[in-house]
Ligand code: HEM
Ligand SMILES: *[C@@H]1O[C@H](CO)[C@@H](O)[C@H](O)[C@H]1NC(C)=O
Ligand SMILES: *[C@@H]1O[C@H](CO)[C@@H](O)[C@H](O)[C@H]1NC(C)=O
Ligand SMILES: *[C@@H]1O[C@H](CO)[C@@H](O)[C@H](O)[C@H]1NC(C)=O
Ligand SMILES: *[C@@H]1O[C@H](CO)[C@@H](O)[C@H](O)[C@H]1NC(C)=O
């Protein structure tokens with residue numbers, strides 16, 4: 361699949377435009393957020409690390425009695441990334457700076473929950489998903505998967521290279537300091553009570569890092585000696601408030617032996633218990649308040665960062681679209697996901713493809729599998745473009761006609777993004793003549809370019825990670841062919857010999873000043889032919 365990645369297009373992402381496929385960044389973020397369990401969950405799925413919700417990957421025995429959980433760590437990590445924000449000067453916030461060892465080493469970030477979190481959630485970082493977006497998604501998925509409300513998610517956080525100014529609250533600070541710190545982050549006193557209660561429905565305080573708060577050792581219910589904030593520490597519920605109001609709470613920041621560090625007690629009681637009582641009285645009010653506060657916390661970004669619109673699931677979404685030129689055949693592989701449908705009621709789906717000569721081809725698609733997300737609240741069905749007993753085979757198209765776009769007919773209803781269609785670019789693609797081996801080269805990459813397109817550049821894109829885990833793209837230009845080699849009557853080859861056999865790349869091209877990019881990750885190992 362070839363995407364439009366123009367400078368102009370990028371500039372539009374931050375504005376209030378409705379999400380139209382293809383949009384590489386939104387497509388990637390939408391998939392991470394909504395394709396969580398089951399088919400096509402794209403390599404790593406964050407949900408599998410918070411399911412069951414008491415899963416704690418860093419206990420040597422993955423002991424369900426450790427008292428800790430990945431879910432609680434991920435939520436605290438997002439809060440400590442956000443909590444450095446200064447609303448007046450626009451610095452700090454969700455910029456992934458909590459991943460930096462220098463920031464983790466601060467007293468205000470005591471504990472190993474941050475490094476534990478980084479080891480997992482940063483595995484989903486790629487050219488379209490920043491470290492900060494991954495941290496935000498981790499917290500959101502933990503909350504939603506473990507009984508919490510659905511949280512509006514925006515993407516586009518930008519990773520900081522340096523630690524932020526310190527400013528995460530400490531339990532021994534007094535109430536006025538906490539009110540001032542939350543005000544600096546942009547939250548009122550009432551919102552502070554809410555945000556602390558919403559966070560402290562998960563997890564607890566560990567003895568090893570806070571021995572002056574938790575002095576209990578050899579706790580039979582928690583081998584890591586964690587004193588939990590409420591009796592249900594791996595699920596989102598209003599018990600943190602209900603137990604506090606009932607006077608039965610064991611929250612170590614409310615009834616801790618040292619009153620100096622009883623920060624939750626001071627915060628929860630700071631409005632005469634009005635906010636906590638409203639939470640205790642209504643699980644729904646607690647959930648909706650937390651959904652809003654969590655969304656605002658995750659959207660706390662440094663000034664100048666423009667987040668995307670709230671990402672909603674596309675009702676009909678093409679995925680894993682790939683074009684390959686195989687001699688006289690243009691091979692189109694792909695999937696389509698139908699949101700909020702089940703296998704039992706699997707719709708009837710046809711794919712229509714539109715070409716350069718004004719024809720429309722059509723084929724009936726076969727159901728492949730299902731996926732689900734948001735704690736099982738939603739399910740989706742997936743169909744292959746040419747799904748046969750042999751698997752999901754390519755559709756075999758005529759390269760002269762090519763393909764310009766797709767639409768679908770679902771239970772008799774035309775789905776084409778309100779008339780826009782689902783655009784597909786066939787200007788350039790990998791050619792099956794690409795080969796591996798042939799010392800001194802690791803192989804040769806052949807790119808089939810549509811005659812008449814005249815790209816100014818064709819290049820390979822490589823993902824580069826800098827010393828602080830920020831991702832960027834390096835472009836390795838191909839030399840334009842002196843004497844074009846025809847691959848068929850509609851396409852000619854650009855070629856490049858490469859020495860690095862381990863290279864993983866996508867293909868890019870610049871056409872009339874606009875950059876396009878394929879999504880399929882390629883490597884020499886996949887090339888069937890020897891050079
Ligand atoms: C005045 C504000 C706050 C103070 C003083 C505070 C203090 C603490 C302390 C001392 C711990 C124990 C950490 C450990 O043992 O590793 C903790 C845990 C936690 N905090 Fe807070 N917190 C505050 C606000 C928040 C907020 C606003 C959130 C989220 C919205 C949050 C989420 C969490 C979570 C989820 C844990 C459990 C971590 C785990 O069990 O691994 N906290 N907090
Ligand atoms: C209570 O906590 C404060 C702040 O951490 C500490 O300075 C003080 O020594 C503690 N008191 C007791 C009795 O542990
Ligand atoms: C708030 O609730 C707690 C727990 O029930 C109680 O100890 C405290 O006295 C209450 N504070 C006020 C101001 O009512
Ligand atoms: C999902 O589908 C069900 C059944 O068709 C429908 O009632 C429900 O409103 C849908 N949910 C969403 C969020 O679209
Ligand atoms: C699909 O193609 C067949 C011929 O192959 C044609 O009869 C039919 O009208 C087409 N359907 C649509 C929706 O274009």
Ligand SMILES: *[C@@H]1O[C@H](CO)[C@@H](O)[C@H](O)[C@H]1NC(C)=O
Pocket residue numbers: 723746748753754755756757
């Ligand atoms: C689907 O794949 C099979 C196996 O490669 C092929 O024979 C068939 O022509 C393909 N169908 C279409 C519509 O391209």
Ligand SMILES: *[C@@H]1O[C@H](CO)[C@@H](O)[C@H](O)[C@H]1NC(C)=O
Pocket residue numbers: 801804855856857
């Ligand atoms: C790749 O290397 C081979 C063998 O040295 C050479 O014949 C060919 O011209 C090279 N191709 C390109 C595009 O540089």
